[in-house]
Amino acid sequence: MKLKLFxxxxxxxxxxxVGAMAAMMPPFGSGDDxxxxxxxxxxxxxxxxxxxxxxxxxxxxxHGKVREIVESTIDGNRVIxxxxxxxxxxxxxxxxxxxxxxxxxxxVMLKRKGFDPQDADWFxxxxxxxxxxxxxxxxxxxAGKIAKGKPIGCIACHAGAPKGSxxxxxxxxxxxxxx
Numbered sequence: 001m002k003l004k005l006f007x008x009x010x011x012x013x014x015x016x017x018v019g020a021m022a023a024m025m026p027p028f029g030s031g032d033d034x035x036x037x038x039x040x041x042x043x044x045x046x047x048x049x050x051x052x053x054x055x056x057x058x059x060x061x062x063h064g065k066v067r068e069i070v071e072s073t074i075d076g077n078r079v080i081x082x083x084x085x086x087x088x089x090x091x092x093x094x095x096x097x098x099x100x101x102x103x104x105x106x107x108v109m110l111k112r113k114g115f116d117p118q119d120a121d122w123f124x125x126x127x128x129x130x131x132x133x134x135x136x137x138x139x140x141x142x143a144g145k146i147a148k149g150k151p152i153g154c155i156a157c158h159a160g161a162p163k164g165s166x167x168x169x170x171x172x173x174x175x176x177x178x179x
Contacts (some may be wrong), residue, residue, distance in 0.1 A: 115145075
């Protein structure tokens, strides 16, 4: 009897510890998220997705006044890459003349089967122009299920996209598709 009680106590303690550890893990920006995001940037580079120009158009917050979108596949997964431009007195023509001067971030959505079924299995990441994973004000890396369950952020905003796709439609010609 004492052995069964001891075994049950050990099992409960292990279960409680695992649960507490899971509760302490960040909702995004984990080591796995960061590792995957770094690998993703390298694959985007290898495929030329970071240097493929797309059609510039005027947008709004949070992505930037001017932006461009490239869509492709990586390892058979749909990927949407949005380059976000900001700057004083910026226009589409000024960005077209010097993209590097105005590029402030690259935001990416990549479909990963089984990653986050509640939110259409999208993996999110926000990079600096050179591929460094950006961090929020709390020093959390912006990779993975960014701001999941929060009223603002990638998931909350994109949840409003048509048909639960998490992808907003754009005018014909705004997106450049790369095979």
